[in-house]
Amino acid sequence: MSGHSNYPEWIYVAVVIALMAWVGAEAWNAERLVEHIPEGAEVIKVTGQQWFWTFEHEDGTKEIGELHVEVGKAYKFEIMSKDVIHSFNIHDYVVLMDAVPGRVNTVWFAPTDVGEHDIQCREYCGLIHYNMRGTLYVEEAST
Amino acid sequence: MKGMFELLLILAVLVMIPAVDLAFAAGDEPGEYLDRRVIIWNLFFRMMTVAFTVGAVVAGTMIWLVWRFRESHPKAKPTAYEGTDWSN
Numbered sequence: 001m002s003g004h005s006n007y008p009e010w011i012y013v014a015v016v017i018a019l020m021a022w023v024g025a026e027a028w029n030a031e032r033l034v035e036h037i038p039e040g041a042e043v044i045k046v047t048g049q050q051w052f053w054t055f056e057h058e059d060g061t062k063e064i065g066e067l068h069v070e071v072g073k074a075y076k077f078e079i080m081s082k083d084v085i086h087s088f089n090i091h092d093y094v095v096l097m098d099a100v101p102g103r104v105n106t107v108w109f110a111p112t113d114v115g116e117h118d119i120q121c122r123e124y125c126g127l128i129h130y131n132m133r134g135t136l137y138v139e140e141a142s143t
Numbered sequence: 144m145k146g147m148f149e150l151l152l153i154l155a156v157l158v159m160i161p162a163v164d165l166a167f168a169a170g171d172e173p174g175e176y177l178d179r180r181v182i183i184w185n186l187f188f189r190m191m192t193v194a195f196t197v198g199a200v201v202a203g204t205m206i207w208l209v210w211r212f213r214e215s216h217p218k219a220k221p222t223a224y225e226g227t228d229w230s231n
Contacts, residue, residue, distance in 0.1 A: 026189060038174045093180060
């Protein structure tokens with residue numbers, strides 16, 4: 001090292017490290033919040049197979065291609081696959097989780113408004129992947 | 144001796160990472176109701192702000208470098224080898 005001061009370089013290095021630490025911390029915190037399942041979340045077993053979705057509620061009720069939930073309640077999806085890798089996606093609620101054969105993946109959400117939303121497969125899973133869709137019906141709370 | 148210090152530092156970090164992870168990880172206590180759309184999109188917009196700011200600073204620095212250190216800049220100082228007769 002000869003003849004010049006290199007402190008600006010160290011400032012640059014420090015700024016880069018600080019930015020990376022901040023970005024990492026923010027992302028980690030968001031992930032922690034989003035993955036932390038609230039108490040009393042109803043478990044819904046989601047099974048993906050070529051080329052439709054099956055839902056099983058805690059009380060044993062089964063639905064195919066459509067899912068009825070209540071506004072203001074938390075739901076925990078336990079996502080499985082019977083054949084190939086699928087990906088369970090409710091785009092409007094930013095729910096996205098792979099359905100992998102031999103594995104149970106979980107993701108939770110709490111619908112905030114009454115309405116209908118698309119459910120779709122987000123992992124190419126064969127010929128009819130494009131039509132592996134469903135509908136989420138968010139209804140008024142029953143109690 | 145310096146190698147030893149670095150080794151110990153690496154070991155200390157390796158021990159600390161899982162400890163910090165455990166301390167801050169989501170425990171058994173239930174999480175709160177939140178709108179994941181808000182959390183995720185907010186994170187996205189903040190990260191985009193950082194990305195564009197950093198991008199602007201880096202691009203600006205490069206533009207300034209090219210402008211300032213061009214040969215025709217009034218304050219340009221020719222480097223030692225410019226105009227040197229290499230046959231000597």
